[in-house]
Amino acid sequence: MTEPRPLPRRSLRTRLALFYAAGIYVAGIVVLAVITVPLVGIQSTATGPARGSAPGVITGTGHGIGPHQLLVGSAIALVVLIPVALTGGWFVADRFLRPLRTITTTAKAISAGNLQQRLDLGEPADELTELGGVLDDLFARLHASFDAQRHFVANASHELRTPLAGLRTLLEVTLADPDADAVTLRSACEEALALGAHQERLVQALLALATSERGVTRFDTVDLAHIVEGVLAGRRDQAAERGIDLVEHLAPAVTAGDPRLVESLVANLIDNALRHNHPDGHVEITTQTSGARATLTISNSGPVIPGDQIQRLFHPFQRLAPERGSRRDGYGLGLAIVHAVARAHHATLTTTAPPEGGLAVTVRFAHPWQSAETETARIASLTREGAGRRTRPR
Template sequence: MRKWRRPVRTVRLRFTVLYGAMFLLSGIGLLVITNLVGLGGTRTSQSAPSGTPPVEPATLAAATDRITWLQTQLSDTHAAQSRQLLIGSAVALVVMGVVSVVLGRVIAGRVLRPLRMITAATRRISADNLHERLAAQGPADEVKDLADTIDELLERLESSFDAQRRFVANASHELRTPLATMRASLDVALAKPEPIPAQTAVLADRLRTELDQVDRLLEGFLTLARTQHGALADRTTLSLRQLANAALHARAADITTRRLAVDPAGAIDDSAWTQGNRTLLTRMIDNVIDNAITHNHQGGWIRLAGTTGAGTAQLVVETGGRVLDQEQVDSLVRPFQRLSADRTHSGTGSGLGLSIVAAIAAAHGGTLDLQARPEGGLRVAISLPAAAVPAETAA
């Protein structure tokens, strides 16, 4: 004998039971209202007929007239009762129709609430917080099956992202050793006392330049991997004005060489402070300033500004230049995306600068906004959560 198995509680079954019970109750209500209206009509029919009955029949003709009168009264009473019953049924139908719609909406909302919660939780989860799970509670039905499947998918995605970041970080770290060996070999070869042919010296300089470029590329990979790996350590309160001043000071020689007119970082509000990792935030602003210097025309200008408001500290760096296509500008936040080569004076660059800026800003709960200026050039705006000015600085 086969063992009896308890039927599975499915969403379809729950909908069937709920809506079936609802419409059953609606039908019962409709019948009750109809019967109440009918009882009212019966009471009316049982009352004395209106009008003055004829005198007691004395002849057959008089009896026939009375029968005819009674039949007419009975027909009128039945017609009035039928109309009353029809009107009552129509009213009951309208009332119960409205009640059924309201009840159906309420019940459907309660039944579909888990799906809405799953949708809202899924929207909150992105590449930066794949560790979160839906963890849906409730009976083992299709809704919980869906939530568990999404959780498993998120787990696989998290493992894949972690593996990718570890690979990038490990590969970048391991490649630094052969690069250092190659650079040391070049230095040893050039340091020999024998005269070195000019062609060899040019080739060595070219190789050293390329090795430096590869080294910067690997450093960018390491920064991206570190930024995208999760929570940031060593958080401290930093001034955007001080970071921008330091970046400009460190690049004073490049600014002079290119004859760039730079608005001082004093235009940045003293209250523009944020909290985060000093190394990463320094790298972020360094990349923005480097981008402003490198992707600028000879004798151009750079303008810095910073404000604080609505819990956000913002740093804005603008540069002049030719008119740019906004579609191409939007793509600069993706790794290895560059504008046309004639925009740079050197033709070099890893294509990771602004993508690193976007990743660091996102890791700190901020955003990066790139806009092509209508007059020409680029506007880079970094928005970060504002932090209170330290007490010793305010004093």
């Protein structure tokens, strides 16, 4: 059995025109009925002088408009009303859909690659203008996101290409040496393993950044003090080797979030404080509950950081001058991961650079119930928006 062919879909303009025309036609029928029905049965009267009567006195009556004449006149009026209603409906539909056509045309141009273009509907301020403003904001965020993605990919490619080129050069030089012995080959293998470990750490940092930017998928109750203790357990030896003094003020600070992401934030802050520090410097770590927020503060000694360069450190692959730290084993991703995790948890990130040098970073998380309420409200808002888009008449 062959399936029936689907009926051709009418355009929105056609459907609106028919809807408006039907409304005009029904209104015309109602008006015509209101006017003509009382005329049925009304008898005409004639006035004039009659023999033996005063002027202006009614002298007789005549027949009114008959049903036949009313029927014919009404039919003619209804026939004439059809093209009038269709024309009016088509005009009204065209007038109201004009901004929507502008939105569609511009959106097609923007989706083709011209992300700098905007709708800019202007006046009058109505629902379609509001939709245009929302779409303009969306296009602006997409433009910024695509630019950041291109910038990130370019920097990531550069960061990965450097160790790969070094590894290839090392292997080529070693293989080209005709006098290479076992000791030389072993040394080359050790350097290759070191370069491979460098690339592995870089890829892990890139994955951590991508995971942080994806957002929080689970909210568990976590204690910042407990997480800091766990992170410090694996870094005390490193601090002791460099002579860096660790000062801890760990009070319970309970919040809600993804434990792995919060641990990544703490680990990157501590690693950044240890890496960009002076020998015999210090790192001070404080966790506490302040008001309605759980607070983590990590401050360290180190080189002086210009105030106008602080925000740049939270972008991927951004480093200051080489003299900022005595070691170059970082990738410029640590603070970028911290910023992404804080933003995903709706936490407040505050950074200051003391005049004597170093950096102080404070992260303020909300209490568990506030974090859950914020995420629930966000999901509910997205759900309502999605439901509104699904149920909005076309």
